[in-house]
Amino acid sequence: MKGNYKEALGDPIFEIISAAAEKLEIECYVIGGYVRDYLLDRGTPKDIDVVAVGEGIALARKVASLLPGNPKVKIFKNFGTAMIKYRDKELEFVGARKESYHRDSRKPVVETGTLEDDQKRRDFTINALALALQSQDYGSLVDPFSGIADLQNKILRTPLDPDITYSDDPLRMMRAIRFATELDFTIHNDSLKAISDNRKRIKIISKERIVDELHKILSCDQPSNGFRLLHETGILPIILPELTALQGIEEVEGQRHKDNFWHTLEVVDN
Missing domain, CATH: 3.30.460.10 (Beta Polymerase, domain 2)
Structure with a gap:
């Protein structure tokens, strides 16, 4: 104590x-x-x-x-x-x-x-x-x-081995990203790697729980930070493939425009 x-x-x-x-x-x-x-x-x-x-x-x-x-x-x-x-x-x-x-x-x-x-x-x-x-x-x-x-x-870390923590309850991966976004904390490197390693485990989580965490991320001051972490850890393509499909430079009449994916993330901060 x-x-x-x-x-x-x-x-x-x-x-x-x-x-x-x-x-x-x-x-x-x-x-x-x-x-x-x-x-x-x-x-x-x-x-x-x-x-x-x-x-x-x-x-x-x-x-x-x-x-x-x-x-x-x-x-x-x-x-x-x-x-x-x-x-x-x-x-x-x-x-x-x-x-x-x-x-x-x-x-x-x-x-x-x-x-x-x-x-x-x-x-x-x-x-x-x-x-x-x-x-x-x-x-x-x-x-x-x-x-x-x-x-x-300002570090987010699990009490036990993060690989076990996230495999046991994969919703915690989204909670880690949500807390990092909400509190402006950094996810510990071991924890971040464990999220990437266990990303496919998110498939056992109900859509309702995933949507609830997404709504909480969207209510943060800078939701793009959360979506960036979801993207970097490989969770985003699993839960929102339509959003990651926007990634890539768009060229219209010879003019290069902002990558639609990152532009969308900028928009959610406004």
């Missing part, structure tokens, strides 16, 4: 989660995007992910019982998660787990695990950062994969 970030946990909801965990005698942590965005000073995220070293659904129910109005707990049994919408916040709870995958699916086989097991299964080191909610170390940072250093250096 490095440093303490109690100031990140100023919202009263965190004290309620902490009290609920204490009643259940389990440890719990805020993890993922909330921690990352706080440390990047990107405002206060409305989505809060909580990992319990124990039963995440039980923690959600206990938290709901301590909240005014006893809000409804939405349970997703297949994923072992639970969600509470409270005021302007969306809280998601999960029990710490480790995952393994079959080659033809991105749906994991899940087993109960430790906090570090749960951090290992995260897509990137910057999304594996966790803040403790136990009273004895409230706000302490748990950073086993040097996510803080990667935030400072």
